[in-house]
Amino acid sequence: MIKNTLKDSLQKSIELIDVNLTLKGPSGNVNILHNISLSICEGSSVAIVGPSGSGKTSLLMVMSGIERVTSGNILVNGEDISTMDEDQLSVYRRDNIGIVFQSFHLIPTMTALENIMIPLDFAKIENSYTVANEVINNVGLSHRSHHYPSQLSGGEQQRIALARSFAVRPKILLADEPTGNLDNENSKHIIKLLFSLNKQNMSTLLLVTHNSEIAKHCDRIITIEDGHVLNDIKS
Amino acid sequence: MLNLPLPLKFALKELKSGISGFKIFIVCIALGVASIAGVSSINNSIRYAVNQDAQKLLGGDIQGRKTYNPIxxxxxxxxxxxxxxxxxxxxxxxxxxxxxxxxxxxxxxxxxxxxxxxxxxxxxxxxxxxxxxxxxxxxxxxxxxxxxxxxxxxxxxxxxxxxxxxxxxxxxxxxxxxxxxxxxxxxxxxxxxxxxxxxxxxxxxxxxxxxxxxxxxxxxxxxxxxxxxxxxxxxxxxxxMRFKIASEANNTLKLFFDNILIYLTLLSLSIILISGVGVANSSKTYLLDRLKTIAILKSFGCEKNFIFWVYFLQFSILTIFGIMLGILMGALVPFLVQFMLESILPFKTVFGLDFIFLAKISLLVLMISLMFFILPLLQANNITTAQLFRPKNNFDFFKGLKKYISVFIILSIIIFFLILFVTEKLLLTLYFIVGVLFVFIFFYCISRFFIYFVKVSSGKLNNSLSSMPITRMAISNLWRPYNITTQIVLSLGLALTVVVCILQIELNISSQISNNIPKNAPDMFFIDLQSHQREIFLDIINDNNNISNFKIAKIIRGRIVEVNGTPASSLNPSKDIEWIFRGERGISQSNDIPEGTQIIEGKWWDTNHSGENLVSVDQRVMDGLNLAVGDTIGVNILGRKIIGIISNSRNVEWESGGMNFTLIFSPNSLEGIPGSLMGTIGLASSSGLNIEREIVSRLPNVTIIQVGKVVDVIKEVLGKLLVAVRVPLIIAVLAGVLVLISAIMAGNMRKLYEAVLLKVLGAKRSQILLLFFLEYSLLGLVVGFISFFVGNICSFLFLKFIMSIEPVFFAFNNFTIILFTVCIIIFVGLIGMWNALGVRSNIFLRNE
Structure with a gap:
C-alpha cells in the first residue's frame, strides 16, 4: 500500500497518512492529532486554521520532523520522514524545510546576519556571508545586519527570521502564526514579504494562522478541530 | 496557620516546592563551612593538648637541662x-x-x-x-x-x-x-x-x-x-643551665601548628570564597527560573521590596541549612586526622566543637553568601511586569554592579571585620582580603581581555574559517553577548590557581628532601666516638675498600656567649645567623686546614700552634655580626669560658650535608676539654652493613646514623603530613568543580535553546557536540593556562621569599593540570549538552 502511495506522491510535496500524535502529560496521555491524512501539492500554498489547542502547530511540527508522530507516515517529496532518526531529520530540514515561528526564535547571541548565515553554513553553501547579505537586503534590513535580536523590533526580528528561512531556498516553508506577535502594520508587511518570497522561490507554503484574511491569500484552507481535519477547501 | 509575614509565607511556600535547584548552592556552603569547622576542631585538639597538658608535655612545672655533666x-x-x-x-x-x-x-x-x-x-x-x-x-x-x-x-x-x-x-x-x-x-x-x-x-x-x-x-x-x-x-x-616552664614548654610545637593552622584557615577561607562564586551562579540560575513568577507577582501589584524579601529569606534559610550541614561534616574531621596522622602526632585528637568559633564562622559565611547572592537578588527586585513579554534568557542578573557598589563596600568591610574576628590576626586578614580582591579583579580583567582578544581575532579569522562554520561559531561563542567565559574563568580559575600553587609547593618541598640531598653527602655519620677508640675506628675504616671521603674531627658542644666582649644577649645579629646563638653548637678543633676549605680572609694557624687561642669562623657569621680578623668570640664549654681571636674566615658549604662547623679552634685552645670524635664516610657500594657490624661489635658505644634511613623516615612523615594537608586541597578542587557546574548550568538554558535551534536549522548532533566541544576546549585551555601562570607565580614567590627554596618548575605536573582542566570542563559541559540533544525541540519552540 505504501509503495502505491509513494508512486502517487511524486507530484505531491507532502503527504500525511493516518497520522496520530499522542503526548504524555502530567495527567496522562493527550491525543493531539487523530488519523490525519492529507496531501499537499508542490508549489501550493495552504493555510491551516482552527481554534487554539486544535493541533495546528502540532501538525506543522510533525511535518518538520520536530515532533515525532505516534503512528502513521509522513512522506515528503517521496521520503518517509516518520522513520528517520534525529540526524536524518536534521539533514532533511536542512535540505528541504524553512520554518518561521510566531516567537521568531532567533539565536540571541548572534547578529541578524549571523542568524541568516547558520542554515547556509550547515548546507555548506559557499560564500555564505555574501548570500546572507543578499538575503538581508531582500527583506530591507541590511542596515541592521550587525544588530543583535534584542536590538531589533518584533517586526524586524520576524523579517530576519523570514530571511533566515528563505536563505537556503527551501522546497517547503512552514510558518507558524508568523504575525501572531506583531501589530497590524507589521503583520501586513510580513505577510506581503512571505508571499512574495514564496513566489520567488516557488516553495510549498504551509501557514498556520488565526486570521481568516491571511488564510484567504492561500490556495487552500484546511480547518483543524480537536486534532481532526474538519474542512479542506480551495480558497 | 501561623500569622507569618507575607514574604516569609511566600518564601516557605516556594521552598516547599523543592530545593533541587539549590543542591549546588547548599553543597558549596557546606564544603566551605566543613573545611573551616574541621580546622577549628583540629585547633581545639591542639590547644587542648598543648595548653591543658603543658605540664605533662614538659614533665614538670620547670625543666632544667644540662649537657655533658650532671649537676x-x-x-x-x-x-x-x-x-x-x-x-x-x-x-x-x-x-x-x-x-x-x-x-x-x-x-x-x-x-x-x-x-x-x-x-x-x-x-x-x-x-x-x-x-x-x-x-x-x-x-x-x-x-x-x-x-x-x-x-x-x-x-x-x-x-x-x-x-x-x-x-x-x-x-x-x-x-x-x-x-x-x-x-x-x-x-x-x-x-x-x-x-x-x-x-x-x-x-x-x-x-x-x-x-x-x-x-x-x-x-x-x-x-x-x-x-x-x-x-x-x-x-x-x-x-x-637552660630552664623552661610549662607554659612556654611547647613554643616550637605551638609555632609549628600555628603555621599549619594559618595555612589551613587560609585554604578554608579560600574554599568559602570559591564556593561563593557557586552561590552566585546558583542563585542566578534559580532566579532566572523564577523570572516569570516574579513578573506575574509584580503584575498583581506586589510592592517592590516584597520580591527582595521573599528571595532574601529563601537564600538565607538555605545558607543556614548549608552551614549546619557543614558543621556536621566538620565535626568528623578530628577522627579523620586521628586516623591519618595517629603515628606521628604526639597527642590524641579530641572530639568537640568550639561553638563560639562556629558562631563566628556561621556569621562570616552568611555574610559571604549574602555578598554573592545580593546582586542577582537586587536585580530580581528590578524585574518589571514587562518581562512577561520578553525572552527570559536575555535578562542579566549580574549587571548593575556599579549601581550597588556601596552595598558591596559595606559588605566587604563587615566581612573584613568578621575574618579578623575569626583569625584574630590583622595582618593575615589584610593580606587575605587584598589578595582575594586582587585575584578576583585580576581574573576578571584577564577574562575581559581574553574576550576582547578573541572578538578582535575572530573578526580577522572569519574569512579563513569560512569553510569551518563550527569552529567559527565555537570561537564566536567565547565573546558573544551572554557568553560564559568570564564566569568560568573566575569560577574555575580561582580554584585551579590554588591547586596549581599548592601542588608546586608540595612538589618542590618533596624534591628538596628526596632529590636535593647532595650527591657527595656522607652515607654514614659516627658519633660519640671516644679519643682512645680512634685507632680501632681507623682500622675498621682502612680495612674496607669501599669507603670514600672519610673524615674525622673532634666535636665539643658549646654556646657562643660573647662577641668582642659584648654578651650574646645584647647583640643584634642579622636574621640569617640568629640560629648560632640558640642553644649549643658543635665546635671543633684542627691543626690543619680541613680538606676542601676555602679561606676567605686571614690565614690558618701554624701546625702545633701555641700561645693565643685562635679560631676560624664561617664567613656568613662574620658578615652577620660585622666581624673582622682580630676580633674575639667567646664560647662556654662545660661551664668554662674560652675566648678565641679570629684568625681567619672560611667558606662553609652547609648545603653539602657533610661535617661542617661554624667555629674551629686551634687545638691549644681546647686542651684538656673532654670531647668526642665524629666521623663521616661515603660508601661506594652497599657495604654499609659490614661496617655497621664491625663498629657495633668493636665500638658498642658509638652511634651510627645512616643518612638513607633518616631520609626515608622524613619522606614517610612528610608523605603523611602532605596527605593530611591535601584533604582541604581536595575539598578546594571539589568546590571548584561544583562552582564550574554551577557556572555551566547558569548558562545552560541558553545553550540548550541554541542547540535546539541549530538542530531545527539543520545541524546534526555530531556537529552540535563538536561545536560545544571546541568551545569548552578553548575555555579549558584558557582557564588552565591562566591558572598555570598565576599559580606558578604565587608558588614561585612563596618558595623563593618565604621558604627560601630555589623553585623548580615541574613541567609534567603543570601539563597534567592543564589537561585535567580541559577534560573536566569538556566533561561537565558536554554532560549537560548530551541531555539537550535528546530533548524534544518543541518544548523550546512552541509559542509561549
Whole structure:
C-alpha cells in the first residue's frame, strides 16, 4: 500500500497518512492529532486554521520532523520522514524545510546576519556571508545586519527570521502564526514579504494562522478541530 | 496557620516546592563551612593538648637541662628545696637485636631515656597490655628491663621479652610504649624511644667523657611556689643551665601548628570564597527560573521590596541549612586526622566543637553568601511586569554592579571585620582580603581581555574559517553577548590557581628532601666516638675498600656567649645567623686546614700552634655580626669560658650535608676539654652493613646514623603530613568543580535553546557536540593556562621569599593540570549538552 502511495506522491510535496500524535502529560496521555491524512501539492500554498489547542502547530511540527508522530507516515517529496532518526531529520530540514515561528526564535547571541548565515553554513553553501547579505537586503534590513535580536523590533526580528528561512531556498516553508506577535502594520508587511518570497522561490507554503484574511491569500484552507481535519477547501 | 509575614509565607511556600535547584548552592556552603569547622576542631585538639597538658608535655612545672655533666649534689639540693625532682639522662644511641648466639642481626637509632623512680611527675606512661611501674625497668632474672616505642618493634622485629643490646649490656623488652606523657613533638626523628632505668644506663658504658648526653631535671613545684618566679631564681643561681616552664614548654610545637593552622584557615577561607562564586551562579540560575513568577507577582501589584524579601529569606534559610550541614561534616574531621596522622602526632585528637568559633564562622559565611547572592537578588527586585513579554534568557542578573557598589563596600568591610574576628590576626586578614580582591579583579580583567582578544581575532579569522562554520561559531561563542567565559574563568580559575600553587609547593618541598640531598653527602655519620677508640675506628675504616671521603674531627658542644666582649644577649645579629646563638653548637678543633676549605680572609694557624687561642669562623657569621680578623668570640664549654681571636674566615658549604662547623679552634685552645670524635664516610657500594657490624661489635658505644634511613623516615612523615594537608586541597578542587557546574548550568538554558535551534536549522548532533566541544576546549585551555601562570607565580614567590627554596618548575605536573582542566570542563559541559540533544525541540519552540 505504501509503495502505491509513494508512486502517487511524486507530484505531491507532502503527504500525511493516518497520522496520530499522542503526548504524555502530567495527567496522562493527550491525543493531539487523530488519523490525519492529507496531501499537499508542490508549489501550493495552504493555510491551516482552527481554534487554539486544535493541533495546528502540532501538525506543522510533525511535518518538520520536530515532533515525532505516534503512528502513521509522513512522506515528503517521496521520503518517509516518520522513520528517520534525529540526524536524518536534521539533514532533511536542512535540505528541504524553512520554518518561521510566531516567537521568531532567533539565536540571541548572534547578529541578524549571523542568524541568516547558520542554515547556509550547515548546507555548506559557499560564500555564505555574501548570500546572507543578499538575503538581508531582500527583506530591507541590511542596515541592521550587525544588530543583535534584542536590538531589533518584533517586526524586524520576524523579517530576519523570514530571511533566515528563505536563505537556503527551501522546497517547503512552514510558518507558524508568523504575525501572531506583531501589530497590524507589521503583520501586513510580513505577510506581503512571505508571499512574495514564496513566489520567488516557488516553495510549498504551509501557514498556520488565526486570521481568516491571511488564510484567504492561500490556495487552500484546511480547518483543524480537536486534532481532526474538519474542512479542506480551495480558497 | 501561623500569622507569618507575607514574604516569609511566600518564601516557605516556594521552598516547599523543592530545593533541587539549590543542591549546588547548599553543597558549596557546606564544603566551605566543613573545611573551616574541621580546622577549628583540629585547633581545639591542639590547644587542648598543648595548653591543658603543658605540664605533662614538659614533665614538670620547670625543666632544667644540662649537657655533658650532671649537676652537683649542692645544686640538686637547691632544686629539691623548690619541689619534687625527677632526673632523666637522655642521649642518642643504638639498639641492636641479637640472635641466640649473641650475634647481632639489625640495628636501629634510638632516643635513649634513663628515668628514676619518680618518673613521670605528671601524667602516666601507657604501656601496651601492662601497667607501667618503675619495677618494669628493674633487674629481673639477671636482666635489666626496657620499654620501647612501637616503631622499634617493627624496625627490629621485636616481640615481648626479646633482648636488645644497648651499649655493653642486654635489655629485655618488657613492654611497648603507647603513650609517653612528656614526649615532645619531633616529627622528623628517625630514632625510636627506649626507656630504661638510671641504674642500668651507667652499666652500658655509654656515659663517656665528651659523649653528647643531656641531664634533665623536672621539678614538680610545691604549692607555694610560682613557676615564673622560681625559673628566674634558678637562672640566677645556675647560669650554665637552660630552664623552661610549662607554659612556654611547647613554643616550637605551638609555632609549628600555628603555621599549619594559618595555612589551613587560609585554604578554608579560600574554599568559602570559591564556593561563593557557586552561590552566585546558583542563585542566578534559580532566579532566572523564577523570572516569570516574579513578573506575574509584580503584575498583581506586589510592592517592590516584597520580591527582595521573599528571595532574601529563601537564600538565607538555605545558607543556614548549608552551614549546619557543614558543621556536621566538620565535626568528623578530628577522627579523620586521628586516623591519618595517629603515628606521628604526639597527642590524641579530641572530639568537640568550639561553638563560639562556629558562631563566628556561621556569621562570616552568611555574610559571604549574602555578598554573592545580593546582586542577582537586587536585580530580581528590578524585574518589571514587562518581562512577561520578553525572552527570559536575555535578562542579566549580574549587571548593575556599579549601581550597588556601596552595598558591596559595606559588605566587604563587615566581612573584613568578621575574618579578623575569626583569625584574630590583622595582618593575615589584610593580606587575605587584598589578595582575594586582587585575584578576583585580576581574573576578571584577564577574562575581559581574553574576550576582547578573541572578538578582535575572530573578526580577522572569519574569512579563513569560512569553510569551518563550527569552529567559527565555537570561537564566536567565547565573546558573544551572554557568553560564559568570564564566569568560568573566575569560577574555575580561582580554584585551579590554588591547586596549581599548592601542588608546586608540595612538589618542590618533596624534591628538596628526596632529590636535593647532595650527591657527595656522607652515607654514614659516627658519633660519640671516644679519643682512645680512634685507632680501632681507623682500622675498621682502612680495612674496607669501599669507603670514600672519610673524615674525622673532634666535636665539643658549646654556646657562643660573647662577641668582642659584648654578651650574646645584647647583640643584634642579622636574621640569617640568629640560629648560632640558640642553644649549643658543635665546635671543633684542627691543626690543619680541613680538606676542601676555602679561606676567605686571614690565614690558618701554624701546625702545633701555641700561645693565643685562635679560631676560624664561617664567613656568613662574620658578615652577620660585622666581624673582622682580630676580633674575639667567646664560647662556654662545660661551664668554662674560652675566648678565641679570629684568625681567619672560611667558606662553609652547609648545603653539602657533610661535617661542617661554624667555629674551629686551634687545638691549644681546647686542651684538656673532654670531647668526642665524629666521623663521616661515603660508601661506594652497599657495604654499609659490614661496617655497621664491625663498629657495633668493636665500638658498642658509638652511634651510627645512616643518612638513607633518616631520609626515608622524613619522606614517610612528610608523605603523611602532605596527605593530611591535601584533604582541604581536595575539598578546594571539589568546590571548584561544583562552582564550574554551577557556572555551566547558569548558562545552560541558553545553550540548550541554541542547540535546539541549530538542530531545527539543520545541524546534526555530531556537529552540535563538536561545536560545544571546541568551545569548552578553548575555555579549558584558557582557564588552565591562566591558572598555570598565576599559580606558578604565587608558588614561585612563596618558595623563593618565604621558604627560601630555589623553585623548580615541574613541567609534567603543570601539563597534567592543564589537561585535567580541559577534560573536566569538556566533561561537565558536554554532560549537560548530551541531555539537550535528546530533548524534544518543541518544548523550546512552541509559542509561549
Amino acid at each position: 652537683t649534689q649542692k645544686e640538686e639540693e637547691v632544686f629539691e628545696s623548690y619541689g619534687q625532682v625527677s632526673r632523666q639522662i637522655v642521649m642518642r644511641s643504638m639498639a641492636k637485636n641479637m640472635n641466640d648466639d649473641n650475634e647481632f642481626l639489625q640495628t636501629s637509632l634510638i632516643d635513649l631515656k634513663a628515668v628514676d623512680n619518680l618518673y613521670p611527675i605528671y601524667g602516666d606512661v601507657d604501656v601496651y597490655d601492662t601497667q607501667y611501674t618503675y619495677q618494669l625497668l628493674g633487674l629481673k632474672n639477671n636482666k635489666w628491663g626496657a620499654i620501647v616505642d612501637r616503631s622499634l618493634k617493627s624496625r627490629l622485629s621485636l616481640s615481648l621479652d626479646d633482648e636488645i643490646k644497648i651499649g655493653d649490656i642486654n635489655f629485655q623488652v618488657r613492654g611497648f610504649i603507647e603513650k609517653e606523657p612528656d614526649r615532645t613533638l619531633n616529627l622528623f626523628t628517625a630514632s625510636s624511644r627506649v626507656i630504661i632505668s638510671q641504674e642500668a644506663i651507667y652499666l652500658t658504658q655509654l656515659i663517656q667523657p665528651g659523649s653528647l648526653i643531656t641531664y634533665v631535671y623536672n621539678i614538680g613545684l610545691y604549692k607555694n611556689y610560682l613557676a615564673q618566679k622560681v625559673e628566674l631564681e634558678l637562672k640566677d643561681l645556675l647560669p650554665n
